[in-house]
Amino acid sequence: MFIGCISLIATVLIYMGAKAVYTRHPKVYVSPLLITPLILVGLLLLINVPFEAYNAGGRLLTDMLQPATVAFAIPLYKxxxxxxxxxxxxxxxxxxxxxxxxxxxxxxxxxxxxxxxxxxxxxxxxxxxxxxxxxxxxxxxxxxxxxxxxxxxxxxxxxxxxxxxxxxxxxxxxxxxxxxxxxxxxxxxxxxxxxxxxxxxxxxxxxxxxxxxxxxxxxxxxxxxxx
Known part of the structure; x- marks a missing residue:
């Protein structure tokens, strides 16, 4: 559970950092979609954390993807x-x-x-x-x-x-x-x-x-x- 919480926080922080870099330098090679998973995979391999342990917290972000699509209703209405x-x-x-x-x-x-x-x-x-x-x-x-x-x-x-x-x-x-x-x-x-x-x-x-x-x-x- 502890590793899951740390994984969730780390994922969000890494994404926010990558997003900040991409905002200043909007190039595909610094895209958060590319940088975030690469850094996470590197960290998991470096500290030898199994994917199942990481996913205990990371899957919360995956679960949030589905209700997040509701936000598209705003421009659709407009x-x-x-x-x-x-x-x-x-x-x-x-x-x-x-x-x-x-x-x-x-x-x-x-x-x-x-x-x-x-x-x-x-x-x-x-x-x-x-x-x-x-x-x-x-x-x-x-x-x-x-x-x-x-x-x-x-x-x-x-x-x-x-x-x-x-x-x-x-x-x-x-x-x-x-x-x-x-x-x-x-x-x-x-x-x-x-x-x-x-x-x-x-x-x-x-x-x-x-x-x-x-x-x-x-x-x-x-x-x-x-x-």
């Missing part, structure tokens, strides 16, 4: 008329993007001859962590492994997404939000809010829709792929 106007376009594009993410991940994983458990852990990598872990468990994957790939996907998407936006000169705020929210979930949404509040709101909606679609579609698509 920009509801825009969401209503572009609802069909957003839903169609997020649905297509989510299905492509599932299928491409499965086919690439099979191409490299990864085992079934790892493939099923990779499938939900493009949605937000709590739902990705639930989907992974539901289809027979390893939630802890899924969480790692979710973070990697978020980091990669938050770097590549803005580059794609600049290269293709995507000026539409709706398109920017759908792109970042569907491909890079939470990290993408954070990046979208840096572009504009409208893009951030659309990104948060896209992230939630992508999670719902993946939750419903992943078991069905996996059954088709594995036939």
């Amino acid at each position: 920009y509801f008329p825009i969401l209503k106007k572009y609802a069909v376009e957003i839903i169609i594009n997020v649905a297509v993007g989510s299905c492509i993410a599932i299928l491409s991940t499965a086919f690439i994983a099979k191409l490299f001859k990864l085992n079934a458990d790892l493939i099923e852990s990779l499938i939900p990598r493009s949605v937000t962590t709590p739902i990705a872990m639930s989907v992974s468990e539901m289809i027979g994957g390893m939630p802890a492994v899924t969480a790692v790939f979710v973070i990697l996907t978020a980091l990669f998407g938050s770097v590549i997404g803005p580059m794609v936006i600049r290269y293709f000169r995507i000026d539409n705020e709706i398109a920017r939000g759908v792109l970042l929210g569907t491909s890079a979930h939470g990290a993408g949404t954070s990046k979208a809010f840096e572009l504009s509040s409208v893009s951030g709101t659309i990104s948060s909606v896209s992230m939630i829709l992508a999670a719902i679609i993946t939750l419903c579609a992943a078991p069905f698509l996996i059954s088709l792929i594995t036939v």
Whole structure:
């Protein structure tokens, strides 16, 4: 219990420190999503603390991810008329993007001859962590492994997404939000809010829709792929 409390406090302090550095130097290599787990893993290995002992406190943060999504209701309410106007376009594009993410991940994983458990852990990598872990468990994957790939996907998407936006000169705020929210979930949404509040709101909606679609579609698509 003592180690769990220390783990919880250490995680929060390390994240706050990494966030402060990222605020002053907004570069991907100092992103809290990258720095925090690296430091934590290093500390756990250095002082020889098993993951189970750390997770006794750390899992409280994981449990808080689900109710934290309620905060997205604020920008959704503020920009509801825009969401209503572009609802069909957003839903169609997020649905297509989510299905492509599932299928491409499965086919690439099979191409490299990864085992079934790892493939099923990779499938939900493009949605937000709590739902990705639930989907992974539901289809027979390893939630802890899924969480790692979710973070990697978020980091990669938050770097590549803005580059794609600049290269293709995507000026539409709706398109920017759908792109970042569907491909890079939470990290993408954070990046979208840096572009504009409208893009951030659309990104948060896209992230939630992508999670719902993946939750419903992943078991069905996996059954088709594995036939």
